Amino acid sequence: MNIVRRIEVAEMAGVSEATVSRVLNGVGPIKEETRQRVLAAADRLGYTPNAMARSLARRRSGNLGVVMPYLPKARLFSAHYFSEILSGIGSRAREEGYDLLIVFRDSDGATDVEGLFRMQKIDACLILGAKEEAGERETLRRIQEKRYPFCLINQHFAGESFNEVDADHKEGSYQAVRHLLEQGFRRIAFVNGPEAYSNSSDRRAGYERALREAGMLVEPDLLFAGNFSRTSGLRVAEELAGCMDRIDSIFAANDRMAIGIQQGLRLAGVLPEHMPAIVGYDDSDAAEMTSPGLSSVRVPFYELGEMAAAQVLRLLEEPEKAEGNSPFKVKLPVELVVRASSTKKLPKD
Amino acid sequence: MNIVRRIEVAEMAGVSEATVSRVLNGVGPIKEETRQRVLAAADRLGYTPNAMARSLARRRSGNLGVVMPYLPKARLFSAHYFSEILSGIGSRAREEGYDLLIVFRDSDGATDVEGLFRMQKIDACLILGAKEEAGERETLRRIQEKRYPFCLINQHFAGESFNEVDADHKEGSYQAVRHLLEQGFRRIAFVNGPEAYSNSSDRRAGYERALREAGMLVEPDLLFAGNFSRTSGLRVAEELAGCMDRIDSIFAANDRMAIGIQQGLRLAGVLPEHMPAIVGYDDSDAAEMTSPGLSSVRVPFYELGEMAAAQVLRLLEEPEKAEGNSPFKVKLPVELVVRASSTKKLPKD
Structure with missing residues (x-):
């Protein structure tokens, strides 16, 4: 194996590690003088041409692919979820000397990741918005078989050996619902996202576990379905407004739905003093800024992006580690942030 | 020229225009069956191979480059400014069948755009965060000379024939300051961003024009310098807190600085009833959500991104229009949004 490390070459040449990568991998534009200095340092330190060649063989484009879902007019980059993840990915990619190739899914959700690899448009790929679909x-199995390096972010597939960086949504949801139970709430409506996302099934598992531990059963008429959009929260609020006598609190699977629900209930004439307790999920900026503040589960989206980028780029630098090794399955911890929306007094019966 | 248009090919083949582009330009992965259908439709309609060849010669990577500034830990994608512009760019790029190649500037702000074109990593380029520097x-002149298609977003260079899509910041700043004057304020502190941005010089021009029209002089001790960050607003607030007797209102060149200033003045012990009137700029989400609401100038960032992408991609589709034509210089209108921060009563002398 290679004992000399990239950072040593960088230090001797007086450049960043990213610049060393770019020179040695022949990606990206670089000043000729800098290139010569890096090559001389690599040569003097015995940073082996073998390792360089192997790396070069894998790093052709200098691009880290990022597959994104796409919704027309959704201002995807402005959503807390995506902007934070992308900031984390971008930070790491830049440090490693990679550019980001952002590829949008087709309207049916499909994307030919294999083609991106085959056409050498990307060297590695991070996949957002994956879900359980035909x-x-x-x-994913196909690109796995071909040993193209990729990593799923915030989604996992049971029974597969894909690389996955996710957050512990079972635990986060469990904490959220247990918090409501501890406040004395008993009829907790659960507004979940589409079931094809592991995000949603994890949240449901957490909800069920909290109820079970409290000796309660899941009541099907307390389960509601949205699609993570604020609009879907507004829609669910119409249903909820018709059964306010049956519920005393709400756990919504993300903040946007929670805010839509609050708005919808107000529109339906529910007075502030009768507003059910509510906990959202994601801890977006809006959760803090809305009034009353929205209790929510903080997810380290930036760190998810950063870690996934670091892991998948490491596979490129050290391909020998990727061969035959077990996939990395990371679950970052989440944290319940309690604000006024879920701590008010119980409404009178 | 070519009479049959892409949309007709798309309709006959039963696919999107984006798919037609991808097939005819040989970019991006595509199902073989779809490819055949598009080629057959193009053939039947006489969508000329000539035009295809010309287009192909110019569109090699299928990537639209986006040059971004970079600040470590700044969570760039989470900033209202960048996330909205990128959403606009992404929307149009996807419709036209392009992927986005996001390229970060070096730590000294430089980026070798020419190299990106030369290495065929991009077909066209949008440039963010440009400024007047050596x-x-x-x-930019060099890539202009080589006729590589590019467009600056939210920055303009006097005396150059670059393509530029910007917003009318002179007018926006003029409106903001005139609004303060109309409220009876006379000692208006102006907190601007770095002078290397045309954004900053435009704001200053608007500030000066409003004062001039009101028969007032620019007082140098009312001018303060930040760098568009909230932290710089906090820093300026320390200076402002020391001269509250000299100022009755503040115009800040963006919302983040305005919010930093408000926070800083509160930290310095300024009571709500003595808080000077303040107007920010950008109309970010935070302006609406902060309390009291922050008056601000709304900039159509999404539309800036969308329009710049549309213009520069049209140069690729119709290169004959690009030759010898005058550059496009767009200034989109902005709008003052008045909220509570600038409408309270004048403080007593």
Whole structure:
């Protein structure tokens, strides 16, 4: 194996590690003088041409692919979820000397990741917005078989050996619901996202566990379905407004739905003093800024992006580690942030 | 010229225009069956191979480059400014069948755009975060000379024939300051960003024009310098707190600085009833959510991104229009949004 490390070459040449990578991998534009200095340092330190060649063989484009879902007019980059993850990815990619190739899914959600690799448009790939659907699992298996380096972010597939960086949404949801139970709430409506996301099934598992531990059963008429959008929260609020006598609190699977629900209930004439307790999820900026503050589960989105980028780029630098090794399955911890929306007094019966 | 248009090919083949582009330009992965259908439709309609070849010669990577500034730990994608512009760019790029190649500037702000074109990593380029600096103008002139298609977003260079999509910040700043004057304020502190940005010089021009029209002089001791960050607003607030007897209102060149100033003045012990009137700029989400609401100038960032992408991609589709034509210089209108921060009563002398 290679004992001399990139950072030593960088220090001797007086450049950043990113610059060393760019020179040695022949990606990206670079000043000729800098290039010569890096090559001389690599040569003097015996940073082996072998390792360089192996690396070069894997790093052709200098691009880290990022597959994004796409919704027309959704201002995707402005969503807390994506902007934070991308900031984390971008930070790490830049440090490693990679550019980001952002690829949008087709309107049916599909994307030909294999083609991106085959056409050498990307060297590695981070996949956002994956879900349990006919084609998706097959696509991922295929690029896995071909040993193209990729990592799923915030989604996992049971029974597969994909690289996955996720947050512990089972635990986060469990904490959220247990918090409501501790406040004395008993009829907790659960507004979840689409079931095809592991995000949603994890949240449901956490909800069920908290109820179970409290000796309670899941009541099907307390389960509601949204799609993570604020609009879907508004829609669910119409249903909720019709059964306010049956519920005393709400756990919504993300903040946008929670805020939509609050708005919808107000529109339906529910007075502030009768507003059910509510906990959202994601701890977006809006959770803090809305009034009353929205209790929510903080997810380290930036760190998810940063870690996934670091892991997948390490596979490129040290391909020997990728061969035959077990995949990395990371679950970062989350944290319940309690604000006024879930701590008010119980409404009178 | 070519009479049959892409949309007709798309309709006959039963696919999107984006798919037609991808097939005819040989970029991006595509199902073989779809490819055949598009080629057959193009053939039947006489969508000329000539035009295709010309287009192909110019569109090699299928990537639209986006040059971004970079600040470590700044969570760039989470900033209202960048996330909105990128959402606009992404929306249009996807419709046209392009992926986005996000390229970060070096720590000294430089980026070798020419190299990106030369290495065919991008077909066209949108440039964010440009400013009046030694190397930048030269770099842009060079890619201009080589006829590589690019467009600056939210920055303009006097005396150059670069393509530029900007917003009318002179007018926006003029409106903001006139609004303060109309409220009876006379000692208006102006907290601007770095002078190397045309953004800053435009704001200053608007500030000066409003004062001039009111028969007032610019007082140098009312001018303060930040760098568009909230932290710089906090810093300026320390200076402002020391001269509250000299000022009755503040115009800050963006919302983040305005919010930093408000926080800083509170930290310095300024009571709510003595808080000077303040107007920010950008109309970010925070302006609406902060309390009291922050008056601000709304900038159509999404539309800036969308329009710049549309213009620069049109140069690729219709290169004959690019030759010898005058550059496009767009200034989109902005709008003052008045909230509570600037409408309270004048403080007593």
